[in-house]
Amino acid sequence: MKKLEFLKLALFGIKTIIFKKKKPILGTIILTDYCNLHCKHCAVNNINQIMNPYEDIVEEMQDFYNDGIRILFFCGGETLLWEHNDKTIRDLIKKAKEIGFYIVNIVTNGTIDLDIPEADVIFLSIDGNRQAHNTIRGDTFDTIINNISKADNSNICIYMAINKLNYKTVTEVCTLAKENPNINSISFNFHTPYKGTEDLSLSHSEKEETIYTIKNMIKKGFPIFNLQCALDKYLKNTWQRPCYQCIVSENNKKYVCGRCVEIEGLCKECGYLFAVEFSMLFDGNIKAILQMLKTYLKYV
Numbered sequence: 001m002k003k004l005e006f007l008k009l010a011l012f013g014i015k016t017i018i019f020k021k022k023k024p025i026l027g028t029i030i031l032t033d034y035c036n037l038h039c040k041h042c043a044v045n046n047i048n049q050i051m052n053p054y055e056d057i058v059e060e061m062q063d064f065y066n067d068g069i070r071i072l073f074f075c076g077g078e079t080l081l082w083e084h085n086d087k088t089i090r091d092l093i094k095k096a097k098e099i100g101f102y103i104v105n106i107v108t109n110g111t112i113d114l115d116i117p118e119a120d121v122i123f124l125s126i127d128g129n130r131q132a133h134n135t136i137r138g139d140t141f142d143t144i145i146n147n148i149s150k151a152d153n154s155n156i157c158i159y160m161a162i163n164k165l166n167y168k169t170v171t172e173v174c175t176l177a178k179e180n181p182n183i184n185s186i187s188f189n190f191h192t193p194y195k196g197t198e199d200l201s202l203s204h205s206e207k208e209e210t211i212y213t214i215k216n217m218i219k220k221g222f223p224i225f226n227l228q229c230a231l232d233k234y235l236k237n238t239w240q241r242p243c244y245q246c247i248v249s250e251n252n253k254k255y256v257c258g259r260c261v262e263i264e265g266l267c268k269e270c271g272y273l274f275a276v277e278f279s280m281l282f283d284g285n286i287k288a289i290l291q292m293l294k295t296y297l298k299y300v
């Protein structure tokens with residue numbers, strides 16, 4: 001990110017806080033809901049089985065940009081399954097940069113070739129050590145590690161959704177993030193209990209134990225891309241939601257915060273830490289602002 005872009009984001013933050021604005025800054029486009037996996041905790045794969053056309057996605061990007069959004073995520077289903085008339089994710093990222101987005105990130109399950117130098121950050125889902133990950137995501141751990149070792153760009157951030165099946169392996173995944181030269185950082189979310197996945201939620205004491213572990217790892221210098229203060233706030237479950245600064249677009253329909261916003265009662269149980277962090281940040285929480293500056297400058 002260039003200095004001027006950083007300053008513009010800072011100005012957006014100041015205006016949002018002072019004038020209590022609800023304008024968005026971070027947008028996510030769902031490229032397709034097709035997925036090659038059926039993870040135990042996931043409720044958004046292979047529902048409509050739509051592969052969005054390139055032209056529609058460009059329109060969604062342009063809409064986002066016109067609305068003031070400057071940080072863009074591409075997500076799925078499996079994001080890297082997306083293709084249309086010979087266009088791939090790399091063409092979409094190049095187009096997004098041409099339009100003017102400052103940061104363009106993708107989220108992927110890592111089972112497909114990761115040669116995507118255009119992405120600022122590749123959020124790659126690894127859900128625990130080999131055994132826990134394979135229990136949740138099928139036998140994919142070795143393929144993913146192999147794809148990471150072949151990747152040329154090292155801007156990979158592990159994305160781990162913590163649940164009942166993997167919370168004991170957080171330390172191991174942090175160690176993997178620290179020791180693998182192609183991995184830049186690790187970011188956690190907690191399980192959000194969509195219908196049928198409620199049994200994967202941690203109890204309050206398991207959450208406490210896990211947050212204690214993560215905070216300890218941050219203190220020890222592990223490359224963790226979460227804000228400490230948001231972990232505490234998540235545990236207290238007192239943060240404001242939905243987060244108005246985040247928008248998701250799927251098949252041209254827009255949702256404030258996440259697609260999950262329409263599921264009755266789910267926001268109360270939300271485990272997506274980005275929503276906690278953005279909500280605190282734009283509420284003017286000084287700790288969140290300082291920790292966000294430090295973390296973003298280090299890992300983006």
Ligand SMILES: C[S@@+](CC[C@H](N)C(=O)[O-])C[C@H]1O[C@@H](n2cnc3c(N)ncnc32)[C@H](O)[C@@H]1O
Binds near residue numbers: 075079108159
């Ligand atoms: C829906 S996936 C789409 C991108 C890609 N297929 C992947 O797995 O990374 C995006 C992220 O949401 C996470 N996720 C899915 N279901 C979740 C849930 N119930 N609670 C928290 N995170 C969840 C996944 O683990 C993944 O990191």
Ligand code: SF4
Binds near residue numbers: 037038109
């Ligand atoms: S790979 Fe991603 S989209 Fe596919 S089932 Fe798993 S979490 Fe869901």
Ligand code: SF4
Binds near residue numbers: 192241243266268272
């Ligand atoms: S707060 Fe946002 S991310 Fe969390 S469940 Fe609600 S809509 Fe989804």
